[in-house]
Amino acid sequence: VLFHPPSPHSLVFAHQMAPMEQRPFELSNGSQLAPIGFGCGFGSWAGDDWKGFRPELGWLGITLALKTGYRNFDTSQGYGTHRVLGTCLGQAFATGQLKRSDVFVTTKVAHPCGPGAEHSAKSLSLANVGRTVDWSLDIETFKQEVRCMIERSLDELMLGYVDLLLMHWPGPWGSSDEAANRAKRFAAWEVFEEYY
Numbered sequence: 001v002l003f004h005p006p007s008p009h010s011l012v013f014a015h016q017m018a019p020m021e022q023r024p025f026e027l028s029n030g031s032q033l034a035p036i037g038f039g040c041g042f043g044s045w046a047g048d049d050w051k052g053f054r055p056e057l058g059w060l061g062i063t064l065a066l067k068t069g070y071r072n073f074d075t076s077q078g079y080g081t082h083r084v085l086g087t088c089l090g091q092a093f094a095t096g097q098l099k100r101s102d103v104f105v106t107t108k109v110a111h112p113c114g115p116g117a118e119h120s121a122k123s124l125s126l127a128n129v130g131r132t133v134d135w136s137l138d139i140e141t142f143k144q145e146v147r148c149m150i151e152r153s154l155d156e157l158m159l160g161y162v163d164l165l166l167m168h169w170p171g172p173w174g175s176s177d178e179a180a181n182r183a184k185r186f187a188a189w190e191v192f193e194e195y196y
Contacts, residue, residue, distance in 0.1 A: 020069040024104075031163055033104050037072035038065040040081040058084035066092055075157075076108040076168055077149055078131050082156030090158055105159060108168035109133075109149035110188050135172040135180075139187050146191045165192055 024032040042057035058081045062073075066088060073089075075081050085105070092098040113132045133145045150165065167188050171181030 022069065022071065024071075031104065033163075034070070034072035036070070037074050037104075037106070038062070038070040040073055040075040040085050041079040042081065043079075053078070053080050055080040055084050059088070062088040066098075071098075071102055072104045072106075074106045076111070077153050078108070078111040078168060080131065082107065082153060083158075086156060086158040100159060104163045105157065106164040106166060107153050107157065107162050108166045109153060110146050110184075111168035112172040135175070135184055139183065142184055143187050143191050146188050147194075150191070150195055165195070167192075 020036075022034040022036055024034050027033055038061075040058055040062060041053065042055065042061060043053040044051040062081075062085055065073075073085055075085050089098070089103060089105075093100065110133050111131065112135050133142065133149065135142070137145065153162065153165075154160070167185060170185060171177075175181055
């Protein structure tokens with residue numbers, strides 16, 4: 001279960017809570033995964049006040065999530081929160097509160113351009129650059145784009161590795177070309193295997 005709070009202000013009560021205890025379960029590769037995760041996709045998508053992803057909201061939310069005992073974090077290249085999460089975790093590592101093996105980090109790559117792009121295009125934020133991939137590219141170029149997204153994710157997170165890497169979306173928005181989408185998913189999987 002991953003929780004995406006509507007805003008970090010909904011977590012203000014966290015300073016009064018005792019850290020939660022979570023019994024992790026073991027995956028087939030031996031990794032330990034806490035059953036409750038904290039989603040790092042902060043933003044506003046409703047009504048006329050559409051703002052999209054707002055990574056700056058993550059500073060308070062992630063800090064309080066760590067304080068209350070979350071150790072399973074879900075982020076994405078598309079959310080723009082890699083650096084925020086990586087920095088918050090790095091501070092916990094530097095102070096000895098946690099070590100890398102205490103946390104489980106999932107990220108996602110290969111998100112197609114989609115709804116909301118017209119809003120993002122109006123933004124001058126560099127956070128919008130390189131966070132999506134063009135699914136109409138030829139297979140080899142697509143694979144290279146996926147590699148670049150993985151490398152960028154690792155660089156932004158500053159953790160050395162991620163525990164789980166996912167493809168964010170199974171194909172371009174509105175596409176009905178199942179064969180082409182399947183070929184791109186397979187190509188992305190081949191790239192994922194290069195990193196495993």
